[in-house]
Structures are given as structure tokens and as C-alpha cells.
Amino acid sequence: MEIVVSNKVSTPLYEQISSQIKSAIMSGTLKPGDAIPSVRALAKSLHISVLTVQRAYAALQEDGFIETSAGKGCYVSAQNQDFYLEEQQKRIEARFAEAIEIARASGIGLDRLVALLKLLYEEDS
Numbered sequence: 001m002e003i004v005v006s007n008k009v010s011t012p013l014y015e016q017i018s019s020q021i022k023s024a025i026m027s028g029t030l031k032p033g034d035a036i037p038s039v040r041a042l043a044k045s046l047h048i049s050v051l052t053v054q055r056a057y058a059a060l061q062e063d064g065f066i067e068t069s070a071g072k073g074c075y076v077s078a079q080n081q082d083f084y085l086e087e088q089q090k091r092i093e094a095r096f097a098e099a100i101e102i103a104r105a106s107g108i109g110l111d112r113l114v115a116l117l118k119l120l121y122e123e124d125s
């Protein structure tokens with residue numbers, strides 16, 4: 001997993017780090033139990049302060065995405081699968097809300113929208 005940060009965006013570095021790790025976990029790139037780089041190693045590879053990485057990891061740990069074990073490192077949390085599913089559901093709900101808005105503006109009824117969703121869902125099965 002590669003993490004890229006930039007000083008040219010308004011998002012703080014620690015948020016850039018935590019959001020990229022969160023995305024990797026949510027997408028399944030990082031799985032429960034997978035090790036993530038140590039605070040020092042990541043800080044060194046990104047050429048940033050250890051405190052910045054530490055803040056990102058603290059936020060991830062607080063949200064239940066990672067676990068930190070002194071002397072053993074940092075790992076993707078295996079105990080919070082429900083949290084991951086809830087986050088995925090929020091992402092889906094946001095996209096559904098957008099689709100509903102477009103459907104309403106276009107005069108597409110609920111029955112047709114549900115039929116389209118069912119067709120698309122079953123298409124990849």
C-alpha cells in the first residue's frame with residue numbers, strides 16, 4: 001500500500017494519511033490482521049514528522065480501524081467488522097440519495113428505479 005501526501009492541498013497531512021488507510025481498509029486492500037507501517041517507518045518514507053503520523057494513527061485507532069500493540073506494531077482491527085459494514089452502508093446511502101435526486105428530477109418513478117437497481121445488482125452476480 002502506498003500513501004501519498006501533499007502540502008499543496010488544504011487537508012491536513014494527518015487526515016490525508018488516515019483517509020488513505022481508511023479507504024484501503026474499506027476497499028479490502030488492507031484486511032483485518034494486516035500490518036501497517038510503523039509510525040517511524042511511515043514518517044521516514046513520507047519525509048514528515050513522527051507526530052503527524054502518530055496523530056493519524058491515533059484517529060484511526062479511535063475510530064476502530066487499527067490496533068496498536070507496543071513492541072509489535074500496528075494492525076488492521078479484526079474486531080470491528082460491524083463498523084466497516086456500517087461505513088460501507090453510509091457510502092451506499094449517499095450514492096442512493098444522489099440517484100434518487102436524479103430520478104426525481106428526471107421523472108423516473110420508484111418502481112422503475114428499483115427495477116434498474118435490481119437489474120444492475122444481478123448483472124454482476
